Amino acid sequence: MELDTVLMSRLLTAMTLGFHIIFATLGVGVPLMISIAELIGIKKNDPHYRLLARRWTRGFVITVAVGVVTGTAIGLQLSLVWPNFMQVAGNVISLPLFMEVFAFFFEAIFLGIYLYTWDRFNNQYIHWVFSLPIIIGGGFSAVFITTVNAFMNTPDGFTTENGTFAAVNPIAAMLNPATPTKVFHVLTSAYLTCAAILAAITAFMILKKKTTDYHKKALKLTLTLTFIFAVLTAIAGDSSAKFLAVHQPEKLAAAEWHFETEEGADLLLFGWLNDAHEAVGEIRIPNFLSFLAYGDFNAEVTGLEETPEDKWPPLWVHYMFDLMVTIGFLLPGVALLYFILSKLKKRNEHNKGMLSLIVLSGPLAMLAIEFGWIYAEEGRQPWIIRGYMTVEEAATSSPYIGLMFVLFLALYIVLGTLCVVTLRKLFRDNPAEEELEKHYPSFEKDDES
Amino acid sequence: MSYEMIGIFVLWIFLYGYLIVASIDFGAGFFAFYARITRQDHVINQLISRYLSPVWEVTNVFFVFFFVGIVGFFPETAYYYGTALLVPGSIAIILLAIRGSFYAFENYGSKQSTVYMFLYGATGLLIPASLSVALTLSEGGFIVEENGVVSLQYLELFTSPLSWSIVALSIVSVLFISATFLTFYASRAKDYPALKLVRKFALFWSTPAIIAALTAFIFLSQHNRGHYESMLDLWWMLGLSVGFFMTTAWLLYQGKYYGMAFISVMLQYVFAFFGYGIGHYPYLLDPFITVYDSATHESMGIALVTAFIGGLLLLIPSLILLMKLFLFDADYVKGKK
Ligand code: HDD
Ligand code: HEM
Numbered sequence: 110m111e112l113d114t115v116l117m118s119r120l121l122t123a124m125t126l127g128f129h130i131i132f133a134t135l136g137v138g139v140p141l142m143i144s145i146a147e148l149i150g151i152k153k154n155d156p157h158y159r160l161l162a163r164r165w166t167r168g169f170v171i172t173v174a175v176g177v178v179t180g181t182a183i184g185l186q187l188s189l190v191w192p193n194f195m196q197v198a199g200n201v202i203s204l205p206l207f208m209e210v211f212a213f214f215f216e217a218i219f220l221g222i223y224l225y226t227w228d229r230f231n232n233q234y235i236h237w238v239f240s241l242p243i244i245i246g247g248g249f250s251a252v253f254i255t256t257v258n259a260f261m262n263t264p265d266g267f268t269t270e271n272g273t274f275a276a277v278n279p280i281a282a283m284l285n286p287a288t289p290t291k292v293f294h295v296l297t298s299a300y301l302t303c304a305a306i307l308a309a310i311t312a313f314m315i316l317k318k319k320t321t322d323y324h325k326k327a328l329k330l331t332l333t334l335t336f337i338f339a340v341l342t343a344i345a346g347d348s349s350a351k352f353l354a355v356h357q358p359e360k361l362a363a364a365e366w367h368f369e370t371e372e373g374a375d376l377l378l379f380g381w382l383n384d385a386h387e388a389v390g391e392i393r394i395p396n397f398l399s400f401l402a403y404g405d406f407n408a409e410v411t412g413l414e415e416t417p418e419d420k421w422p423p424l425w426v427h428y429m430f431d432l433m434v435t436i437g438f439l440l441p442g443v444a445l446l447y448f449i450l451s452k453l454k455k456r457n458e459h460n461k462g463m464l465s466l467i468v469l470s471g472p473l474a475m476l477a478i479e480f481g482w483i484y485a486e487e488g489r490q491p492w493i494i495r496g497y498m499t500v501e502e503a504a505t506s507s508p509y510i511g512l513m514f515v516l517f518l519a520l521y522i523v524l525g526t527l528c529v530v531t532l533r534k535l536f537r538d539n540p541a542e543e544e545l546e547k548h549y550p551s552f553e554k555d556d557e558s
Numbered sequence: 559m560s561y562e563m564i565g566i567f568v569l570w571i572f573l574y575g576y577l578i579v580a581s582i583d584f585g586a587g588f589f590a591f592y593a594r595i596t597r598q599d600h601v602i603n604q605l606i607s608r609y610l611s612p613v614w615e616v617t618n619v620f621f622v623f624f625f626v627g628i629v630g631f632f633p634e635t636a637y638y639y640g641t642a643l644l645v646p647g648s649i650a651i652i653l654l655a656i657r658g659s660f661y662a663f664e665n666y667g668s669k670q671s672t673v674y675m676f677l678y679g680a681t682g683l684l685i686p687a688s689l690s691v692a693l694t695l696s697e698g699g700f701i702v703e704e705n706g707v708v709s710l711q712y713l714e715l716f717t718s719p720l721s722w723s724i725v726a727l728s729i730v731s732v733l734f735i736s737a738t739f740l741t742f743y744a745s746r747a748k749d750y751p752a753l754k755l756v757r758k759f760a761l762f763w764s765t766p767a768i769i770a771a772l773t774a775f776i777f778l779s780q781h782n783r784g785h786y787e788s789m790l791d792l793w794w795m796l797g798l799s800v801g802f803f804m805t806t807a808w809l810l811y812q813g814k815y816y817g818m819a820f821i822s823v824m825l826q827y828v829f830a831f832f833g834y835g836i837g838h839y840p841y842l843l844d845p846f847i848t849v850y851d852s853a854t855h856e857s858m859g860i861a862l863v864t865a866f867i868g869g870l871l872l873l874i875p876s877l878i879l880l881m882k883l884f885l886f887d888a889d890y891v892k893g894k895k
């Protein structure tokens with residue numbers, strides 16, 4: 110009974126966050142893409158790019174709406190489902206949560222302005238400037254919430270007295286050791302994912318219909334951005350691993366099935382564990398774990414043996430980590446392949462195979478976000494605040510949590526379905542070609558190829 | 559003023575802000591739906607969507623601000639209210655989620671659907687009803703703590719006249735505030751057919767609004783004597799509230815100065831809401847938590863107040879810009895932009 114409420118609380122939170130994070134990631138990254146497209150459009154005086162910005166924005170408002178309502182849900186659920194956690198941690202981490210609200214506020218106000226003022230100013234830069242607060246607001250929401258999550262992993266900025274937190278320093282709590290790498294990785298991966306998804310949508314359009322200039326420009330832009338942010342994401346991921354090696358070694362060890370502390374540790378990919386906790390069927394890259402953890406092939410990497418077994422994170426996080434990293438290498442690979450093909454005169458970079466790969470990389474990027482979060486959150490188990498409070502201690506005692514889980518599941522199914530249906534209908538009813546004529550009638554018609 | 563007092567004061571102001579902007583939003587949803595089924599939608603729905611489209615997200619943030627702020631300043635509230643409100647709170651979240659997203663699907667998507675309109679209208683009344691449960695709980699008597707387990711007494715809640723009178727009050731207030739605002743907005747837009755209709759709504763809902771307020775007050779006197787008596791000590795605030803109510807009704811009836819009418823309705827609710835809130839002091843949840851024993855650490859309190867001031871410096875100019883562009887830009891209001 111007791112455990113059941115805890116399990117249901119975990120499932121409810123995992124489900125809400127897993128759903129919110131999709132829309133939150135779009136909320137962080139898409140405004141940057143929109144802004145870049147609009148800026149290029151104004152600079153080059155090219156209506157194609159401005160139309161791109163307009164159409165992305167139109168889809169974006171729909172996902173924002175879902176992001177806002179699911180975010181409101183998770184915000185309230187933190188208190189409803191984890192009352193003991195909020196009662197204790199609220200003393201230390203309410204500052205970033207509070208500041209996050211201001212970031213939303215800022216974002217919401219300027220999103221309203223941006224949406225309804227496309228043709229209101231003679232100087233087009235004025236409209237473009239309104240996109241900046243949206244990027245900043247979305248970005249800072251991510252930064253602030255990530256500091257909260259970082260705090261849960263490496264709590265800092267307080268002392269304890271008889272089991273309660275005393276002498277709180279809110280700034281130190283925000284700037285805990287996990288914050289820098291986490292913020293860096295969360296931001297870059299959000300930008301990467303949005304670029305990859307927009308590229309995937311464009312490639313999908315090209316596959317389905319004819320290739321127009323509009324779509325080709327969109328594809329080139331989004332793939333360029335995918336490549337840049339994929340490289341940054343990998344750098345950030347690498348620094349996250351280096352952070353873990355020092356501050357949260359059991360999380361990295363669980364991801365790598367690294368049981369014994371040793372020098373020159375190998376990196377394991379996939380495989381499975383036998384009963385004696387030995388990896389079977391894995392791909393083994395010699396000494397690479399030491400390199401990932403410390404940038405030195407012979408460094409000593411702490412193993413799980415140094416953590417009491419009842420405090421081990423679940424070992425299946427290995428797969429989450431591997432899948433994320435694999436996708437992390439695939440994404441820049443796909444983008445690179447496209448640019449190589451486009452440089453080779455004889456090859457057509459818009460062939461079916463290439464486009465299908467690009468279409469695939471969009472969903473893959475979003476999956477990497479999900480895998481990454483599941484890894485990060487499960488890898489912290491059994492703690493909710495590492496070293497201070499376990500998940501079990503934090504959960505609600507209310508017996509109705511199971512029922513709430515079912516209600517929210519139904520809600521997310523409905524929201525998710527309607528969101529996709531609405532988006533598809535929106536773009537099917539307004540093809541880009543028609544819209545180009547409507548908004549920019551003087552622009553010469555697309556030359557088709 | 560101590561940081562706890564600043565905290566509760568600021569939060570109460572924001573809750574009041576939410577009360578006004580959300581009432582406008584919720585009520586407008588209901589009126590839009592009502593107009594659709596009575597085939598009057600061509601008269602007012604254009605007006606409603608022009609105002610609501612740019613601001614609905616901002617309304618939501620007021621609410622987020624309040625609940626994040628109260629847990630921040632008074633973490634103890636998370637423990638009691640969080641546990642007790644799991645069910646009503648979750649229902650409110652689901653309704654809010656349906657409302658917000660369906661609004662976007664209908665408005666930004668290309669589909670016009672009566673089902674969406676219905677959900678949008680119905681949630682407009684159900685959300686205030688479910689949120690008002692929190693106010694009822696704060697009066698005490700519905701939450702018990704046994705062996706460290708907090709639980710909500712559902713039977714008592716559902717059979718309490720106080721809780722139903724607060725639900726009724728919240729719904730009619732939403733309709734009254736919203737109709738008064740729309741009257742003002744229509745008059746600014748010089749949209750006379752719409753003005754005629756929404757003014758009718760406003761006049762219609764004024765009487766139930768004051769009756770519901772008095773009823774709730776009477777039931778409060780039976781349920782929580784202490785709160786009732788401290789509110790009576792603030793008789794002048796309640797008196798002013800009633801005075802502004804009469805001014806609003808008179809202005810609406812006269813059919814002039816709709817801007818003044820809306821200001822007057824805001825003042826009516828300022829005095830009622832603050833009279834209620836100050837009378838509640840020092841309890842956040844009678845009898846478990848007070849403003850003082852539940853407050854966060856001083857350093858956090860100061861940090862929050864500082865963040866708040868910084869945030870305001872950022873937000874006020876932005877909000878002014880938003881209002882200039884949409885609410886007070888005569889051409890926009892009239893639909894020319
Ligand atoms: C597009 C998404 C994406 C991609 C391609 C990668 N990651 Fe990642 N990763 C995330 C998205 C993500 C994330 C969703 O942003 C996480 C979850 C929690 C967090 O802080 O970031 C994360 C967490 C995360 C963590 C745990 C950090 C912590 O718990 O403190 C590590 C060690 C890495 N990543 C390492 C990598 C490496 C070495 C990658 C190789 C290229 C990589 N990630 C690619
Ligand atoms: C910042 C974005 C975050 C995302 C995307 C995220 C994601 C997740 C995911 C996927 C799980 C599921 C783990 C499982 O299967 O059990 C989870 C669990 C959980 N998260 Fe996070 N998390 C985030 C931040 C936070 C924050 C800021 C808090 C609290 C303030 C939090 C509290 C929890 C709790 C209490 C659980 C349940 C415990 C567990 O089962 O792991 N998370 N989260």
Ligand code: HEM
Pocket residue numbers: 126129130132133134135136137172173174175176177178179180181182183184187213214217246247248250251254255295299615618619622
């Ligand atoms: C425990 C974790 C989280 C909580 C409590 C939370 C809370 C919220 C809340 C309350 C909102 C709605 C705000 C409004 O009314 O406008 C929201 C939306 C948003 N959240 Fe989350 N959030 C969490 C995780 C995340 C993460 C991990 C990110 C980014 C990486 C993020 C980024 C956003 C963004 C950008 C929005 C704005 C809506 C949009 O543009 O889609 N949030 N979140």
